Amino acid sequence: MTTVIAAGGLALRVRGRSVAVSVVVLVLLLAAVVVALSLGRPYVAPQDVVRSLLGGGTPYDVVVQRLRLPRVVLGVAVGACFGTAGALIQSVARNPLASPDVIGVTQGAGLAATIALTAGATSAVIAPSALAGGLVAALVVLALGARHGLAAQRFVLAGVAVAIALRALTEIVMLSADPIDGQRAQLWLIGTLAGLGWRETTWLAVALLVLLPALAWAGWALHTSALDDDTARGLGVRPSARRFSLAGAGVALAAVTTAQVGAVDFVALVAPQVARRLARAERPPLLAAALTGALLVVLADLTGRLLLAPTQLPAGVVTAAIGGPYLLFLLVRRRT
Numbered sequence: 161m162t163t164v165i166a167a168g169g170l171a172l173r174v175r176g177r178s179v180a181v182s183v184v185v186l187v188l189l190l191a192a193v194v195v196a197l198s199l200g201r202p203y204v205a206p207q208d209v210v211r212s213l214l215g216g217g218t219p220y221d222v223v224v225q226r227l228r229l230p231r232v233v234l235g236v237a238v239g240a241c242f243g244t245a246g247a248l249i250q251s252v253a254r255n256p257l258a259s260p261d262v263i264g265v266t267q268g269a270g271l272a273a274t275i276a277l278t279a280g281a282t283s284a285v286i287a288p289s290a291l292a293g294g295l296v297a298a299l300v301v302l303a304l305g306a307r308h309g310l311a312a313q314r315f316v317l318a319g320v321a322v323a324i325a326l327r328a329l330t331e332i333v334m335l336s337a338d339p340i341d342g343q344r345a346q347l348w349l350i351g352t353l354a355g356l357g358w359r360e361t362t363w364l365a366v367a368l369l370v371l372l373p374a375l376a377w378a379g380w381a382l383h384t385s386a387l388d389d390d391t392a393r394g395l396g397v398r399p400s401a402r403r404f405s406l407a408g409a410g411v412a413l414a415a416v417t418t419a420q421v422g423a424v425d426f427v428a429l430v431a432p433q434v435a436r437r438l439a440r441a442e443r444p445p446l447l448a449a450a451l452t453g454a455l456l457v458v459l460a461d462l463t464g465r466l467l468l469a470p471t472q473l474p475a476g477v478v479t480a481a482i483g484g485p486y487l488l489f490l491l492v493r494r495r496t
Contacts, residue, residue: 177439177440177441178445178447181438181448182445182448185435185455188455189451189454189455189458192458192459192462193232193458194206196228196232196235196462197209197213197224197228197229197232199465199466200466202220202223204218208224209224212225213229230357230358230361231356231461232458232461233357233361234353234357234358234360234364235353235454235458235460235461235475236457237364237365237368238364238420238424238427238454238457239431239452239453239454239456240368240451240453241364241367241368241413241414241416242260242414242424242431242453242457243431243450243451243452243453244413244449244450245259245260245411245413245417245428246259246427246428246429246432246444247431247435247445247446248409248410249407249410249411249414249428250432250433250443250444251406252403252406253315256433257316257429258316258319259426260294260411260414260415260418260428261323261425261428261429262316262319262320262323262429263316263318263319263320263323264298264300264301264320264323265294265298265301265411265414265418266294266323266414267297267322267326267330268293268294268295268322268326268415269290269293269294269297269415269418269423270326270327270348270418271293271297271326271329271330271333272290272292272296273289273290273345273348274345274348274349276289276290277348278333278334278336278341278342280341286348286419287420289419290415290418290419291416291418294411294414295411295415297322297326298412298415300322301315301319301322302315302407302411304321315407333345347422347474349422349423350423350474350477351421351423351424351475351476351479352474352476353421353457353474354472354474356421360420360421364416364417364420367413368413371413422474423476424457424460424475424476424479425480426479426483426486427457427460427479429483429486429487430482430483430486431449431450431453431456432452432453433486435448435449435452436449438452456479457475457479460475460479461475461478
């Protein structure tokens with residue numbers, strides 16, 4: 161069932177199934193947050209977690225609120241940002257394989273961060289360098305795919321080519337660097353939430369607030385982004401400009417997120433497609449994709465903390481273990 165909401169001359173179609181999927185995933189996300197705050201050493205009973213979050217006061221307030229909550233909230237923010245970015249890019253490219261870690265945005269951020277890390281730059285320089293690298297890589301991909309109005313196939317192929325080239329350059333930089341600096345860069349490239357918290361979450365929140373008008377517009381604009389150019393022009397829409405704007409919002413969000421936590425791969429690939437299949441929609445629904453991404457990262461980080469405890473696996477390792485087989489699944493399917 162589809163409901164049309166009209167306001168200010170704009171009409172927004174809301175699909176009942178997409179809303180239902182978003183609600184279900186939100187409930188699962190809240191449960192995952194409680195579980196993530198509960199499990200570990202020491203173990204905190206779920207009821208004590210809820211009581212602590214509500215300000216009831218428990219002996220575990222320090223563990224829940226200071227030690228675990230910042231990391232879990234960051235996981236929610238990272239997953240939501242990657243899920244939204246992936247949904248935008250895949251909708252514009254009209255290809256389920258298009259995501260920031262496939263079309264070169266992540267690799268651009270990784271190359272810039274690796275150069276900064278191996279050059280002995282301070283930690284304050286790493287995130288801005290990664291952000292700049294991701295945005296430059298995105299501009300190159302958009303420029304290469306700009307012919308014929310950002311054609312889907314050309315856009316994805318250009319992104320894959322740029323990603324391969326940037327990955328090769330990153331390996332060259334790491335091999336020529338000091339071994340210790342190379343290990344630091346390798347850890348960043350894997351992507352981890354360990355040791356991170358409110359500061360990184362604040363930066364992501366600022367990015368979301370800045371991009372909120374664009375994301376609100378995107379929810380409406382995506383309904384016409386998948387139309388062929390002749391049909392879109394017949395409706396009075398400039399398809400090329402719209403696709404560039406949507407793709408730009410997606411890559412900016414992905415670059416900002418990667419700059420804060422490193423390359424947590426495949427979240428932007430998997431989350432939108434899971435949301436699309438659950439909602440049975442033609443394109444990934446933004447809200448469902450964001451919530452699915454948040455759920456995926458929270459569970460991945462929790463698995464990384466507990467699987468080989470006391471050794472912690474970076475969240476990027478767990479998401480790659482999930483995303484790699486899923487990417488193969490998409491490749492072998494005749495229809496996606």
